[in-house]
Amino acid sequence: MQTEIISNEKTNQALEDYLIRYCTRNIPPYFSVLIEGPWGSGKTWFINCLREKLNNIHKKRCLYVSLYGAKQTSDITDQFFQQLHPRLASEGVQRSWSILKSMVKVSLRMDLDFDQDRDTLNVSLPELGKMASPEGSILIFDDFERCGIPPSEVLGFINQFVEHEGYRVLILANESKIENGDKKFEEIKEKVIGRSFRIKPQTKQAIDSFIDELVNDDSIEVLKTRKKLILDVERRGKHNNLRLVRQAVLDFSDIWSCLPVEKEELKKNLDFLDRLVLDVFSFSIEYRAGTIKPEHILKLENGGFLFSQIKSDCNKTSTDPSDFDKARERISVHKLTESWEFALSPATYFAFFSQGHLSHHEAADGIAYSRYFITDQNPVWHQLWYRRKLDDESFTRLSAEALDKLSCLQYSEWGELFHIVGILLNLAEKKLINYSIDEIFSIAKDVVDRLATQKRINFGNRKSESRGYFDKESAFNHGFIGIKIPQFQKFIEYYDDALRKGRHEALFEWANEWMEELNTNVKLWSSRINPKSEVDALYANQAIFCYINPSTMTKSIINSQSNTINEINQALQYRYGRLNTINQWQLEELSFWQECLAEIETILQSRDKKLLSTFHLNENLVPTIKNIVRKLEELKQKISH
Template sequence: MNNQNITEFLEYYLNLPQSPEYAVMIDAPWGAGKTYFIRNFLEKYYENKDSKKERFLWVSLYRLSSIEEIEAAIFAQLHPMLSHKGMALTGKLLREGLKAAINLDLSTIKIPDYLKDIDNTVLIFDDVERCSIEMNKLLGYLNHFVENQNHKMILIANEQEIETHSEQYKKIKEKLIGKVFKYEASSVEKILSDFIKNYFNDKSPITLFYINHIKLIVRIFNLADYSNIRVLKQALQDFERLYKTLDQEILDQPELMSSLLRVFLILFFEEKSSGYSIEKIFFDRSRFVKEYSKNGKESLSEEENKLKKIHDKYQDIVNFSWSDILLGNDIWLAIVQSNIINQKAINLSLKNSRYFQYENRSGWYRLWDYQLLAEDEFNQTFNNCLQEIEQNKISELGELQHYFGLFLFFSENNIRKAEAEEAMEQIQHWIGELAEDKKLPDTSEYPSWWGESWDNRRVTSSEQDRYKEFLDFVKNKIQEQEKSMYPDKVAGLLKDMVDDVHAFSEKLIADTKGTSIYRKNPILAHIDIEEFFDKFYLAIPENRYRIISALERRYEYWGRNKELEPEKKWLQNLLKKINGQKLKFQDHQHLIFLNRLELVVEEIVKNWES
């Protein structure tokens, strides 16, 4: 959208040596920014003009109900020092002469002498449609300045509103208005930026906050489809009141503050423009969402469909969710409808929001909520996550799985695809390095669904084939790591047979505490049987029983631990070696424990083979 045509024509119009005897109208809906546009144009136009030769008078007709009030407003601008007395004097002197004027032919209208002494003055009349004087009488009065006084005139109005309430407008318009230009509110961001800098203190935190969020503000304003700049300004003024009541720890949460602004603006604009109060929107939400989910769109009434559109229109663009509005419905109703700000309740609610759950967590936790992030929040969080991956800051396998799943999702949806692909490659490379440094966890430390969920959040894209291939890659790296670590693990387990049989048992036997680090790891298959016997004999008699008991209990639920399959051959070999040991030792202590060990191992092998 471009209003350059208006600027060019107004420059031509004002530069004419004399009035062409018609007014120019700038037409746009109320609050669209046309007043700001004309003021800005005139400021630049008169910047290099001789103020003694040319000037303009600006009169807002908003709620003026008589010609006397218009002339008083003009007098006030001509003589600001006398404006208060002048308005009273003007009303007194002109009341009788103008009382009948509005009912007479246009040629009978008389302009006071002091209004004739305004040569080279451009008259600007704003809010034409909001004047309380009958439109035919108002335009007839204004026409006298153009036709009889040869003034140039600019009218700022919502022409559609005039046409709706005045049947004679089109006939009168032909006599007074020569050109009508449709102003298009193309510079909302510029208007808003100037308003923020001029209205709020340059050094105040709210000014910087608004400047940093100006694109989000404009985006929501455009989605609201309200086109009323004045209401947008009012929204920012009202939000400032809310902003000033917030505790510093809340103000220090940029994502939370962005989300709060987003929710506030959406509720504010919908309350003003949708035809529904936010109370009704809140009240009907659960009902029609439930109905929609159950029976589909056809089950909704016309009104419910309108409400659903209100709920849906912000969701994809600014990631807005009506289920995540930060404050309770009653708090929002008080703020938006009644201008009541309950400081204590607001601060408490915000401190209980999901944003304070992010503290001391890796970036994936925040990125996981990508649907709730505004565009600037998303990009900042995405960048932070990339930095964590690039710097290899993550060593927790569950977090790396979340990262891979998230980046896979973004890549599949063409969201920063190249960066996401590079991040996934970096994750796999980093997992390889962790395996070489023996820093990957033993998978036995995790439940069977460890690749699908972590930290109470389901891994994004966990159902995708590419993610499953990634899990296979991770498992292979863990197996490679475990193989390289077996000598040390075996040595530790053998040492425990002698020095800490309780630890030996705890490591091998599955329990509800999750302390059995080898419950799914076939560690025994890597133990040399001769070394096993050496340590077995070094253990005190009481601990030999405990070692045998640990073996028996390890395979008590062998059918549930198929990961231990490699130990089957080790047990078979152990059984064969026991006979040789019985021939080697004839004393009763060795024979008693060897016979007990033989019975237990025979039963394990028998069950395994059956």
């Protein structure tokens, strides 16, 4: 039997007309109809639309069952029963389920395997006897390929209703996924299925339906006026999968619900709305099709959005395209490679698709740094970041203002400072300002020196530095424009040197304060270096012992009583319980403990052995320190090799 291909919207209408005739003609057809197509092609959506017309216009009731996961015929007939008797099948009468089915049970004789033997099968299919006429119901079997019953047996089950009872039966399947090991399937298929059609998605109509599902949703009007844009995205992707489109509609609704949509300027900014629809539908469809990952959105260049944690596959020397190269090719299909054009920041899209949701704070940040809402109230660096939108007068004014504010130390926060320096270096490189790259670099270093002298460089708090590892490439969800200029990298190093110097001085002060706690509150002292102490662990991941004189630590230990010694011992065991190459900062404390150990052992040689504190030092703390030194030395040797 040849499959008839339904390839466009118009011929799908022809298929619908045929199926209505098939389902409503007075003469029983004695064959079923197969509607075939890949997953996501819209078979279920198409049949639901057909069911609605058959019911509303032609007064034909359709009984729909999904064969997905069915392992026995009773799993199928139970679904019919629940539709025919929703009250009887409700939770309140579940205990009487078997009795109810037996009351309406029809004993059917059918040739399940077409071997000419009449096999007896008791099918709990209620009240089907009166539905064989044109006035009866139409049976629809969806997800045929996902049924747990062998395909030939399922067709044998369906054949009873088609051949012997004259039912109108529609079967929905992805034939490419039907089990090939069933040798009788093709033979039985020719006897049971009279017509077979293959359809492609009716995307335009489906989009209307998906949008209408968003009842009382504020995003409906936005989507309804941009259906052509959505259709263009789907067609460029060439996935032919309506499930992806429907999920993209839901994704857009989720993102829209998090945006500050009460602001009129958001709704009135048509360019922003167009771009938001393009971004969300393109990213959603490709992400859910498995062609891109959320981190690929962050990795797009040309807009300055670069993140080291996902650079690795770009550095591959393999001749095969890297994972990102393949993703970029897919993204370029939708013309999304210019990340500075995004409606929201790449970080906002990354947050949504990686987490599955978007906080109002993340959404607000995405709007705040969107180029579609740039005004003269935005920071100077932000306006210059999107300089493609500026006229000559505004550009000249802003570039001069940026340099003036930089020289006057108005940028002390590292994010703004890095953005301004990167932008000015970039403008100097392109000869858009009357300064050379080296001149801007010199000015920037002088600014750092003066900020350091005035102690205005933020080096963080006791627990962590002010900047993370990846902050070398971006701030405020925007990558640094001048990141590829060598002088910009040198500027970052220069700033970090000043930051480390300031932090180094502060750590000496903090360490002295911490050592005072050893004499007043040893438990609090211990919690500062215990990684399991969530609140007080200020120095759990810092080489704080490097800022203490070993003799000071030795004196505190020797003068301590047993309870303090044991508390110190436990704290050190927690701190150095896991040594690995990731925590290489721990190696900085090796020399400290080597000196402490030597001093303590020297003192213990002449110390009274009968003192309880001496006993705990020899039995507990000294072995712990020896073990720390040994493990750190092993780690050092491992790293060196």
